[in-house]
Amino acid sequence: MIAVLVAVVGLGGWAGYLILRPAGTFPIAGSYAFDVTDRRQVAGFADHIFVATVTDIVGVDRSGNGPPSTIWQIEVAEVLKGSVSGSVRVAQYGARIGRSTWVMDGVTPLALDQTFLLAVTDSSGRLLTVGGPSAPERVDSATNRARLIAQWEKAVAEQRWPDNLPR
Numbered sequence: 001m002i003a004v005l006v007a008v009v010g011l012g013g014w015a016g017y018l019i020l021r022p023a024g025t026f027p028i029a030g031s032y033a034f035d036v037t038d039r040r041q042v043a044g045f046a047d048h049i050f051v052a053t054v055t056d057i058v059g060v061d062r063s064g065n066g067p068p069s070t071i072w073q074i075e076v077a078e079v080l081k082g083s084v085s086g087s088v089r090v091a092q093y094g095a096r097i098g099r100s101t102w103v104m105d106g107v108t109p110l111a112l113d114q115t116f117l118l119a120v121t122d123s124s125g126r127l128l129t130v131g132g133p134s135a136p137e138r139v140d141s142a143t144n145r146a147r148l149i150a151q152w153e154k155a156v157a158e159q160r161w162p163d164n165l166p167r
Contacts, residue, residue: 015028023099028067030093030104034162036132039155041162046119046130048082049152051139053115055087060095068095068102069128072110074118080149081156084127090120092129092136107131108138115139 030032034041043049056073063081069091092110094103103109110129119135120127129136139145143155 012157017138017151023101025101025103027105028093030106030131032132034165037134039134039151040158040160042119042130042132042135043081043152043155043159044161045121045165046081046135047122048084048127049080049117049119050076050082050084050157051080051115051117051145051149052076052088052090054112057112058089060097061122062095062097067093067104068097069093070095070110072097072111077115078149079156080152081159082122084120088127090118090129093131104131106133108136110136115145117152119152 030036030111032068034045036042052074052092053071058071058073061069061071066079072092073087075087079085090110092104092107094107094109104139107129108116116136116138119130121130139148
């Protein structure tokens, strides 16, 4: 009887902690195998580069040993490299789980109803954003969109496989 009482009080205490604890934000430090500030290398590494609008949050992927990622539903508007089209799912490292938020350092997180220029890799059918300060980039005006597309079209035309990264 005492063991049951201790277990109930313990579970109640844990539940109370989960509810009352302060919200936390946890940075995810990126460790990149190439210079992600060089758009030409990002373009060479990415399988697809496109402009798309985020339409929904599909869920959170917590599988594996890495950081959690958010799975986003997006609507592709314009393709600069690759062959994606229509509505597709894209994963991005970082997620909100309960009262905790994980965010990639130096990477713009995707957001609902926002338009972005994305560089993604395709790993066995799973599209994953290439991280870094130049991808993804928020498209917030017609002028910004034209500028970003011109910069990325140039990067795609001059793309090269990342330095020191084996194929």
